[in-house]
Amino acid sequence: MKSFDIPIIYRSPLITAIKKKRKEMDKMKKDFSPTLLDFGPLHIYLARHFGFCYGVENAIEIAFKTVDKNPGKRIFLLSEMIHNPQVNADLQSHGIQFLQDTYGKQLIPFEEITKDDIVITPAFGTTLAIEEKLANIGIAVEKYNTTCPFVEKVWTRSEQIAKKDYTIIIHGKPKHEETRATFSHAAANAPSVVVKDMGEAKQLAKYIAGEKDASAFYDEFKGQHSEGFNVQNDLQRIGVVNQTTMLASDTQGIADFLKQVMIEKYNLNAANIAERFADTRDTLCYATNDNQSAVTGMLEVKADLAIVVGGYNSSNTSHLVELCEEKLPTYFINNEEKILSAKEILHYNFHTKEEILSTNYLPAKDPVKILITSGASCPDALVEGVINKLVSFFTGSLSSNQLISAFN
Numbered sequence: 001m002k003s004f005d006i007p008i009i010y011r012s013p014l015i016t017a018i019k020k021k022r023k024e025m026d027k028m029k030k031d032f033s034p035t036l037l038d039f040g041p042l043h044i045y046l047a048r049h050f051g052f053c054y055g056v057e058n059a060i061e062i063a064f065k066t067v068d069k070n071p072g073k074r075i076f077l078l079s080e081m082i083h084n085p086q087v088n089a090d091l092q093s094h095g096i097q098f099l100q101d102t103y104g105k106q107l108i109p110f111e112e113i114t115k116d117d118i119v120i121t122p123a124f125g126t127t128l129a130i131e132e133k134l135a136n137i138g139i140a141v142e143k144y145n146t147t148c149p150f151v152e153k154v155w156t157r158s159e160q161i162a163k164k165d166y167t168i169i170i171h172g173k174p175k176h177e178e179t180r181a182t183f184s185h186a187a188a189n190a191p192s193v194v195v196k197d198m199g200e201a202k203q204l205a206k207y208i209a210g211e212k213d214a215s216a217f218y219d220e221f222k223g224q225h226s227e228g229f230n231v232q233n234d235l236q237r238i239g240v241v242n243q244t245t246m247l248a249s250d251t252q253g254i255a256d257f258l259k260q261v262m263i264e265k266y267n268l269n270a271a272n273i274a275e276r277f278a279d280t281r282d283t284l285c286y287a288t289n290d291n292q293s294a295v296t297g298m299l300e301v302k303a304d305l306a307i308v309v310g311g312y313n314s315s316n317t318s319h320l321v322e323l324c325e326e327k328l329p330t331y332f333i334n335n336e337e338k339i340l341s342a343k344e345i346l347h348y349n350f351h352t353k354e355e356i357l358s359t360n361y362l363p364a365k366d367p368v369k370i371l372i373t374s375g376a377s378c379p380d381a382l383v384e385g386v387i388n389k390l391v392s393f394f395t396g397s398l399s400s401n402q403l404i405s406a407f408n
């Protein structure tokens with residue numbers, strides 16, 4: 001896969017060495033076991049895959065190059081580049097301004113943009129309406145477009161099934177930038193509905209089966225269906241695509257469930273299911289699949305706790321947390337400063353959306369075993385910072401620098 005030129009401050013010498021070594025030993029990416037970092041009294045198990053993905057590195061490279069090559073120009077990003085506070089703050093410190101917040105709230109009116117400005121589209125992509133608005137101002141939208149090719153792949157898949165007259169069901173978070181963009185592209189080609197989870201898929205199934213009055217649909221799926229959606233006509237042939245960062249098991253579960261609903265409603269079988277249900281398979285991206293599989297591999301280790309590093313509004317990171325939480329105490333932090341001491345840690349509860357303080361998170365034993373991973377928008381340097389902070393609490397530990405030679 002292509003390598004990118006991103007600021008060195010995001011890299012970690014230790015993690016770069018580990019990733020390089022693991023890649024050399026497992027070119028086909030078949031081994032999802034974690035890497036043991038044996039510091040002595042502290043054992044850290046690092047997931048096989050984590051950190052910056054293709055789309056994030058591509059977007060960061062383009063954004064920083066744009067700044068370098070355009071001194072004196074006003075540069076805007078449609079919204080957060082990626083869901084990582086450090087990267088976004090770095091971009092802002094280089095003079096980049098955000099036009100909207102993560103949820104689409106306008107921070108700077110489009111009226112203030114002129115044709116001489118640069119507007120960068122983030123990795124999540126954007127809606128057709130925003131593209132049109134910018135094009136009308138005279139902005140060269142395509143020139144600074146960092147939309148990830150794996151997101152565009154979902155749009156292409158939607159277009160393909162739309163051409164065959166299927167309605168598009170999008171499994172994604174309705175307010176997430178990527179899902180809003182995908183919904184906009186899908187709705188331009190076919191009737192479309194967003195379902196955020198199995199609960200909503202089950203409600204949608206009631207309309208498919210005719211168990212619920214169609215008039216209730218418009219309130220229930222308000223803001224999540226395309227204009228002019230006709231419940232009677234538009235749920236007779238469907239295909240499911242998804243936000244690229246959803247939990248693989250949820251995505252599969254929802255697609256299987258809706259397929260079964262169609263089978264029962266229309267009395268179908270394997271030979272004629274395609275008449276009513278498009279075979280889209282999942283549209284998760286490679287990074288989501290790799291990172292989630294690596295967490296599953298890491299969870300085979302009997303450890304004391306897990307730490308997941310990433311932005312609190314990062315969808316892919318929250319799913320890694322979800323997987324870990326099922327097995328052991330898990331702390332979701334966005335940098336090493338959240339580890340206040342050997343006794344206290346501030347961490348994010350993404351279910352209640354609040355940061356909480358936990359005490360005595362490190363057990364009194366030798367060795368303490370900690371699993372660590374991070375989201376696709378998290379710089380490796382942050383993970384190394386977390387490792388070094390933890391190591392500092394254990395007297396007699398080796399240092400990261402001492403360990404690095406084992407991977408060179």
Ligand code: SF4
Nearest residue numbers: 053055148150244285
């Ligand atoms: S998580 Fe996947 S879809 Fe999103 S930017 Fe990364 S590679 Fe692209």
